[in-house]
Amino acid sequence: MRILACGIVLAGVVASLPSAFAQAPAIDWKKQEAEILRYYRALVQINSSNPPGNETAVVEYLKKVLEAEGIPTQTFALEPSRANLVARLKGNGSKRPILIFAHTDVVGVQREKWPVDPFGAVLQDGYIWGRGTADDKDKLAANLMVMLLLKRSGAALDRDVIFLAEPGEEGTPRVGINFMVEQHFPEIEAEFALTEGGGATLEGGRVSVVQIATAEKVPRRVRLVAKGTSGHASRPRLDNALVHLSAAVSKLGTWVTPMRLNETTQAYFEGLARISPPEKAARYKGLTNPQQTDAIQRYLAEYEPNHYSMLRTSISPTILKAGFRENVIPSEAEATLDIRALPDEDIARFHEAMQRIIADPAVTIEPLAGDLRPASPPSRLDTEMFRALERVSQRLYPGSTTLPEMGTGATDMAQLRAKGVQCYGIGPAATDDDRINYGAHSDVERLPESSLYRFVEFTWSAVTEVALSK
Numbered sequence: 001m002r003i004l005a006c007g008i009v010l011a012g013v014v015a016s017l018p019s020a021f022a023q024a025p026a027i028d029w030k031k032q033e034a035e036i037l038r039y040y041r042a043l044v045q046i047n048s049s050n051p052p053g054n055e056t057a058v059v060e061y062l063k064k065v066l067e068a069e070g071i072p073t074q075t076f077a078l079e080p081s082r083a084n085l086v087a088r089l090k091g092n093g094s095k096r097p098i099l100i101f102a103h104t105d106v107v108g109v110q111r112e113k114w115p116v117d118p119f120g121a122v123l124q125d126g127y128i129w130g131r132g133t134a135d136d137k138d139k140l141a142a143n144l145m146v147m148l149l150l151k152r153s154g155a156a157l158d159r160d161v162i163f164l165a166e167p168g169e170e171g172t173p174r175v176g177i178n179f180m181v182e183q184h185f186p187e188i189e190a191e192f193a194l195t196e197g198g199g200a201t202l203e204g205g206r207v208s209v210v211q212i213a214t215a216e217k218v219p220r221r222v223r224l225v226a227k228g229t230s231g232h233a234s235r236p237r238l239d240n241a242l243v244h245l246s247a248a249v250s251k252l253g254t255w256v257t258p259m260r261l262n263e264t265t266q267a268y269f270e271g272l273a274r275i276s277p278p279e280k281a282a283r284y285k286g287l288t289n290p291q292q293t294d295a296i297q298r299y300l301a302e303y304e305p306n307h308y309s310m311l312r313t314s315i316s317p318t319i320l321k322a323g324f325r326e327n328v329i330p331s332e333a334e335a336t337l338d339i340r341a342l343p344d345e346d347i348a349r350f351h352e353a354m355q356r357i358i359a360d361p362a363v364t365i366e367p368l369a370g371d372l373r374p375a376s377p378p379s380r381l382d383t384e385m386f387r388a389l390e391r392v393s394q395r396l397y398p399g400s401t402t403l404p405e406m407g408t409g410a411t412d413m414a415q416l417r418a419k420g421v422q423c424y425g426i427g428p429a430a431t432d433d434d435r436i437n438y439g440a441h442s443d444v445e446r447l448p449e450s451s452l453y454r455f456v457e458f459t460w461s462a463v464t465e466v467a468l469s470k
């Protein structure tokens, strides 16, 4: 079905606007709401739970919508049921492209735990409920709408705008971002990329903080292995593998790893100090004060574990395996440690430091292979895109503060950052309650309807500010 361009008026020359915005097509956002909601609900209603994913069903839908408006698409699939979709609006080539991307898969559901049909995209109490409403079909719908609006406006672009819908973000990036980066990078190569990872905090009906994700920690899991002599449990042994392992896990689990700030986290804590009540602000400011930092870090470890983690390469013991019979001393015991490294961590040196903390030759550290994301430097804060995001945040959410953030988890931005793309994670506005209790991966995932529309406008504004011909 062809959807007619409605609600778009070319603004032309408006003398009072700064020149950067002069050519942006003005959109009547109220008139776009029904269409945005239609795409968003349709996307949520396609069950793309990973595993198995079946993201090609989402790709078929996107392809139909884009091509109906004359936007050509290409698909790239490592596995037929798990296709990537790329669409490109051409600019004049004077500047490098912008990539807007979102993942098409969602995590699975336990249906019996849901108060509504998880794939119903049910509208209730001002929210849209369902798996993927906050992760990541909101960004997918926003990116789709930006492409359609740009195409309909006929606006001249300095930069290509590339749309990527990628499968497999939830644990199988080999079919998605890895495949695209390793085998089809020219199709998505860009100076800047926008995707999930950030957000905006709603407090008392207004947005107080806009978070832009500019860096992330790197998962670097290891196994600790302790070896000893097996034997009858009635004769205790000094080299009992279990005892040696337990001591090592305890030492590493309580080790206060060195604190180190980077450009993103420094700007983050400074910004946070500016907008926090005095007692909190003093803590964030005192982090680099040698007299105060230990006590402050201890406080954060207890009350703000996310902030504690942002300051350092962190270690969380997660799995223990040892023993099989109560009267047998096992010859081997092992533990898994989930290490989340700072982006610039020298992991070999970090392992050496761990070995010194363990101080026990019976225990060795073995890096775990896996679907690892590469280490990637933080994206810069002095780019045209980051500045545009700050301006757009101010315009759409007046009085808000924009903070760059380093995520403690991992996203598909890592692979792109490692290729030199400056990536920024954004997201719709939600209250802390929404995010903590109704957020991504929860059994009651939902998004405020009004936040969805505002987020589409946010994405559109950021893309047009940076991509349109000036």
Ligand SMILES: [Zn+2]
Binding pocket: 103, 135, 136, 169, 196
């Ligand atoms: Zn996601």
